[in-house]
Amino acid sequence: MKPYYPALIGLLKSTQPEGGNLLEIGCGEGAFLVYAKQNGLRFSGYDIHEHAGLDGGRASRLHHRLTRAGIPSEDARFVGSEEPIPRDTASVDGALSIQVLEHVADLGQLFREIQRVLKPGGTAIHYFPTRRILIDPHSGVPFCHWSQTWRRRLLRVGAFLGKYPAYRKTRGYSHGQFVEEFDRYLERMVHYRSLAEIVELSKACGLSTQLTCLLPARFGAHLHSVCQFFTSVVLIQRKSVCAAGSRLCAA
């Protein structure tokens, strides 16, 4: 369980209808799907085949984990990155993504798909780091994602401050391998964006947008611009109840 799961559950319970049809986007190996079930929320999930680090065992680890937790393995599946979200139009009450937005190459496509699958009035919650975060959460190295020119040098110098000691212990990585792997990973698989860019894109896709961070509500609503330097922030998107075709808007 990740330390932010309880706060996400709290946020979900305050924004989602009870018994709603909930979808996790980029569910990885299903850790949150299981945690959500243990905490009274039934999610289904999907992820894409092509993400780096995907090995043949990922799908079977996911399905094994779900089955052990009593979740039908059909509740999670993998699709191609160009494929639409595997859900019908206006069928989802709520969607969630955790540490996914910064990996999505075409965020406009994902937001348009979210707008399509959400029911009118439905919400999507995204927990993700922005470009401003001081420590790149993937490598654990400060500032290395801020400059393409300096990235390799920063990874080399900062490796010991970051995840290198853990990678050396668990995977036998050399210092050079660590630098090489994260240089490539940050280049190809991570697409940091600013909050302004994300908010603009979200609105352009017809989703109203609210930002917060996982602090007690009275702080969280105002501190996202500061929080983003230290941790991931939360974007809440809402599809208008007046979306095209809604009977409420017919008048």
Ligand SMILES: C[S@@+](CC[C@H](N)C(=O)[O-])C[C@H]1O[C@@H](n2cnc3c(N)ncnc32)[C@H](O)[C@@H]1O
């Ligand atoms: C850092 S992992 C997080 C996985 C999981 N959410 C977790 O918290 O353990 C990022 C995930 O985003 C997924 N991803 C990347 N692009 C995606 C896209 N366009 N649609 C859905 N998932 C995507 C990757 O396959 C990967 O599983």
